[in-house]
Amino acid sequence: MILTHGGALSNLPLFLAIDAGFLAGRGLAVVAPPLDAFSSTVSRLRDGTADIGTTGFTQALADADDLDPLVIVAGSGVRGMALLGRSGSDIETLSGTVGTFADDPMQVLLTDVIERHDLGARTTVRFMTSLAEAAEALLSGAVAAITTVEPWIDRLRAQGATLLSDGTDLWGPDYPDTVLVTRRSVVDARPADVTTVIAAMLDAERMIVADPDGALAAVAHRFPLFSLADLRAGLHGQPPRVDLRGLEDVVLDRWPTVRCLAGRPSGPRPPGIIDLTCLDAACARGFQASPTERIAYVQ
Numbered sequence: 001m002i003l004t005h006g007g008a009l010s011n012l013p014l015f016l017a018i019d020a021g022f023l024a025g026r027g028l029a030v031v032a033p034p035l036d037a038f039s040s041t042v043s044r045l046r047d048g049t050a051d052i053g054t055t056g057f058t059q060a061l062a063d064a065d066d067l068d069p070l071v072i073v074a075g076s077g078v079r080g081m082a083l084l085g086r087s088g089s090d091i092e093t094l095s096g097t098v099g100t101f102a103d104d105p106m107q108v109l110l111t112d113v114i115e116r117h118d119l120g121a122r123t124t125v126r127f128m129t130s131l132a133e134a135a136e137a138l139l140s141g142a143v144a145a146i147t148t149v150e151p152w153i154d155r156l157r158a159q160g161a162t163l164l165s166d167g168t169d170l171w172g173p174d175y176p177d178t179v180l181v182t183r184r185s186v187v188d189a190r191p192a193d194v195t196t197v198i199a200a201m202l203d204a205e206r207m208i209v210a211d212p213d214g215a216l217a218a219v220a221h222r223f224p225l226f227s228l229a230d231l232r233a234g235l236h237g238q239p240p241r242v243d244l245r246g247l248e249d250v251v252l253d254r255w256p257t258v259r260c261l262a263g264r265p266s267g268p269r270p271p272g273i274i275d276l277t278c279l280d281a282a283c284a285r286g287f288q289a290s291p292t293e294r295i296a297y298v299q
Contacts, residue, residue: 020204056104058261086144094123150235202243
C-alpha cells in the first residue's frame with residue numbers, strides 16, 4: 001500500500017506507525033515516498049499515486065463531488081494551527097500582507113478570521129510554499145502575519161510573534177487539523193487495509209500517551225530543524241486524536257467556506273464525506289485513548 005503524509009506535527013500518529021513498526025507489525029507492507037513539497041500530499045492523493053494518507057480536512061470537502069472522491073476515515077491531529085502576527089500586533093488593527101497555504105485548513109482559518117474581524121479591505125493574502133518560508137517572512141517583516149502549525153507556532157512565539165487566533169475562538173475547543181483520508185474506491189474494495197492503517201495509528205497514539213518523549217525521539221529525523229524539547233512543546237499545542245468520532249460537525253461546518261475557496265458549488269453536501277466504519281472496526285479491537293488520557297499527557 002502506498003501512503004502519503006504532510007510535514008506538520010499533526011501527522012505524528014502516521015509517522016510513528018511507520019517509524020516504530022506498527023504497520024509492519026500488523027502485517028501491512030507500505031511505501032511512503034518522501035514529501036517533495038507542501039502540496040505533494042494533496043496531489044498524490046488526487047492523482048491516485050497514493051492509496052491513503054494524512055492531509056488537511058479541507059481536501060475531502062473540496063473534492064466531494066469527484067467521481068472517486070476522497071473520504072475522511074479517521075483523525076490524526078487536533079488544534080495546533082494559528083494566525084501569528086508581528087510582535088505587538090493586534091487582530092483588530094491587522095493590515096497588510098498575510099501569508100497562508102492554499103488548499104489547506106490554514107487557509108480556511110485565515111478566511112474565517114478575516115470575515116469575523118472584517119479585515120478584507122485591509123489585508124492581502126499571499127500563498128506560501130513552505131512553513132520555513134512563512135516563518136522567515138514573518139520574522140523579516142515581509143508580511144504582517146502568517147498562518148502556521150506546530151512545532152513552528154511555539155518557536156515563533158518564543159521569538160516574539162503575537163498569537164492572533166489559535167482557531168478555538170472560531171471553531172471551538174477541539175477541532176481537527178490533519179485527518180486520514182483515502183478514496184471511496186479504496187474504502188469499498190480494501191476495508192481491511194484501511195482498518196489496519198487506523199489500528200496502527202491507534203497503536204502509535206497509545207505510545208504517545210505512554211511515552212511521549214520516546215515517541216518523539218522515534219520520529220525526530222522527520223523534523224531536523226527542531227530539538228526534542230521543541231517537539232515536546234509542540235505536542236502540547238497539537239496532540240494526536242485518531243478517533244475522530246464526536247468532531248464530525250466541526251469538519252462538515254466548514255463546507256461553504258472550503259467550497260468557495262476551491263471554486264466549487266456549495267450546494268447540499270453529498271453523503272459519505274466522512275466514513276468512520278473502518279475506525280469503528282479498529283477501535284473495537286484496538287487501543288482508544290480516553291479524553292482523560294489525552295488531557296493528562298499534553299499537560
